[in-house]
Amino acid sequence: MEQFKGKSIFHKIAIGKIFYYEKNQFTVKRSKIDNFEQEMERFEKAKKIALEQLQGLYEKALKEVGEANAAIFEVHMMMVEDDDYNDSICNIMKEQQLNAEYAVATTGDNFSEMFAQMDDDYMKARAADVKDISERLIAVLSGTSADMGIMAEPVILVAEDLAPSETVQMDKSKLLGFITRLGSSNSHTAILAKTMSIPAIIGVDIQKEWNGKLAIIDGYKGLITIEPEEDYLKEMTEKMEEEERQKQLLKELKGKETVTLDGRSIHLYANIGGVGDTASALQNGAEGIGLFRSEFLYLEQDHYPTEEEQFQAYKTVAENMAGKKVIIRTLDIGADKQVEYFNMEKEENPAMGYRAIRICLDRIDIFKTQLRALLRASAFGNISIMFPMIISVDEVMRIKEILEDVKMELKGQGFVYKEVEIGIMIETPASVFMSDELAKEVDFFSIGTNDLTQYTLAIDRQNPKLDSIYDAHHPAVLRSIQMVVDNGHKNGIWVGICGELGADTSLTETFLRMGIDELSVSPSFVLEVRKTVRDLDLSHN
Numbered sequence: 001m002e003q004f005k006g007k008s009i010f011h012k013i014a015i016g017k018i019f020y021y022e023k024n025q026f027t028v029k030r031s032k033i034d035n036f037e038q039e040m041e042r043f044e045k046a047k048k049i050a051l052e053q054l055q056g057l058y059e060k061a062l063k064e065v066g067e068a069n070a071a072i073f074e075v076h077m078m079m080v081e082d083d084d085y086n087d088s089i090c091n092i093m094k095e096q097q098l099n100a101e102y103a104v105a106t107t108g109d110n111f112s113e114m115f116a117q118m119d120d121d122y123m124k125a126r127a128a129d130v131k132d133i134s135e136r137l138i139a140v141l142s143g144t145s146a147d148m149g150i151m152a153e154p155v156i157l158v159a160e161d162l163a164p165s166e167t168v169q170m171d172k173s174k175l176l177g178f179i180t181r182l183g184s185s186n187s188h189t190a191i192l193a194k195t196m197s198i199p200a201i202i203g204v205d206i207q208k209e210w211n212g213k214l215a216i217i218d219g220y221k222g223l224i225t226i227e228p229e230e231d232y233l234k235e236m237t238e239k240m241e242e243e244e245r246q247k248q249l250l251k252e253l254k255g256k257e258t259v260t261l262d263g264r265s266i267h268l269y270a271n272i273g274g275v276g277d278t279a280s281a282l283q284n285g286a287e288g289i290g291l292f293r294s295e296f297l298y299l300e301q302d303h304y305p306t307e308e309e310q311f312q313a314y315k316t317v318a319e320n321m322a323g324k325k326v327i328i329r330t331l332d333i334g335a336d337k338q339v340e341y342f343n344m345e346k347e348e349n350p351a352m353g354y355r356a357i358r359i360c361l362d363r364i365d366i367f368k369t370q371l372r373a374l375l376r377a378s379a380f381g382n383i384s385i386m387f388p389m390i391i392s393v394d395e396v397m398r399i400k401e402i403l404e405d406v407k408m409e410l411k412g413q414g415f416v417y418k419e420v421e422i423g424i425m426i427e428t429p430a431s432v433f434m435s436d437e438l439a440k441e442v443d444f445f446s447i448g449t450n451d452l453t454q455y456t457l458a459i460d461r462q463n464p465k466l467d468s469i470y471d472a473h474h475p476a477v478l479r480s481i482q483m484v485v486d487n488g489h490k491n492g493i494w495v496g497i498c499g500e501l502g503a504d505t506s507l508t509e510t511f512l513r514m515g516i517d518e519l520s521v522s523p524s525f526v527l528e529v530r531k532t533v534r535d536l537d538l539s540h541n
């Protein structure tokens with residue numbers, strides 16, 4: 001048995017086999033074959049596996065993100081079976097006596113180039129799909145398939161690093177925990193681990209040889225044990241069972257009010273990253289959604305999500321939450337959340353760069369599409385819209401103008417929508433200092449402590465080297481929160497926290513004493529925070 005240490009992201013135990021994930025490197029070798037029939041058989045087999053994988057992905061997407069978003073996998077299945085595509089592959093293998101991987105890669109390149117040249121936008125977008133299916137086929141052929149969507153059994157995922165766009169593809173029902181060499185505890189991948197309530201350990205000296213071996217993650221100690229001895233395995237299995245019993249106890253708090261012993265109540269909402277997370281929010285007793293990070297809709301696709309696709313996603317969340325508040329944040333990409341099809345230039349300092357509302361106010365077409373979808377979905381539930389990374393009143397005025405334009409457009413086209421509440425995220429020092437003015441223009445504030453800490457302390461939240469001094473308890477951050485609450489209340493609006501700090505139960509009392517009206521936390525923290533609030537008595541000093 002070997003043990004390794006890292007930094008723990010979520011306190012939980014996981015026991016399972018390791019799946020070592022390597023990003024596919026598609027360096028396809030070109031080699032001569034001497035038996036075409038045999039190569040053809042190999043190709044047909046790979047096709048069958050690829051189709052099974054795609055069917056699996058389709059069913060998963062159908063459950064998690066609905067019919068409209070799942071349809072892409074149906075398109076992929078049709079493409080794998082497309083006659084022209086298959087004829088071309090077969091031709092290269094037969095006429096040039098070349099291997100299947102090479103034939104698929106060449107055909108994939110040619111077809112994708114052909115689609116890219118087309119005038120029709122729909123056909124243009126198919127270029128990426130051909131590339132995608134070709135890569136899938138090559139991965140199957142070369143036995144390097146590490147498709148995150150098709151892990152056969154529940155596993156502990158080990159990887160160098162995981163980008164948010166990769167984590168969204170994972171089959172979350174098969175994920176027991178993850179271990180990475182890189183990443184920081186404030187990254188979005190870490191947030192995802194918390195949303196999914198699975199242990200994750202970062203900064204570990206991972207090894208490829210671990211693949212397939214039994215391992216234990218001790219999320220309390222940040223410890224990974226490879227091939228555990230029997231006694232240790234028994235001890236940790238018992239601990240895991242105890243953990244489960246505790247979880248059941250907490251469940252008794254489901255449906256109870258979030259109120260202190262002396263009668264002060266707050267709203268306790270959940271943060272989600274997609275339609276699939278609503279189930280977890282509800283199971284954990286969230287009273288609403290305080291932050292829906294809508295950028296994950298953009299990250300999990302290879303094209304701009306259409307108005308219809310977005311509408312379906314927002315509508316589903318609103319309907320699932322059945323009248324409870326659903327606060328949807330508009331697109332917040334840039335910095336660590338890069339989306340390839342946005343074709344953003346490389347920046348020296350992306351955290352302070354072209355991101356979030358700055359992109360939306362520049363690419364008004366993208367922004368308007370999202371606002372149209374949000375307003376249309378508002379007719380189906382209790383949606384509020386929130387804007388990220390605000391630094392000035394001027395930005396808010398421009399947003400409101402655009403929102404009014406979109407409403408007029410929708411009205412003219414006969415769409416119905418509700419008058420939604422609008423709020424802003426307070427996550428820059430500028431918005432803290434301007435909060436007295438900003439409060440006059442919006443219906444609520446939600447403090448994004450992850451970025452607020454980063455910008456207040458000038459510490460890159462992605463930089464693992466600075467993890468130990470990234471201190472969200474810093475008095476500068478806490479004073480900022482107090483200032484925002486006071487300015488919000490002075491102007492009659494409510495103030496919440498949706499950054500990770502909201503779930504820090506060592507600060508729950510402080511937040512309540514500051515006057516915070518709402519906390520929005522990862523679903524797995526809802527009940528723990530509720531328990532903390534219910535045990536508080538604010539009548540004593």
Ligand code: PEP
Nearest residue numbers: 427448449450451498499
């Ligand atoms: C934050 O910055 O605190 C926040 C909630 O937004 P994100 O973590 O998505 O940047």
Ligand code: MG
Nearest residue numbers: 427448450451
């Ligand atoms: Mg933020």
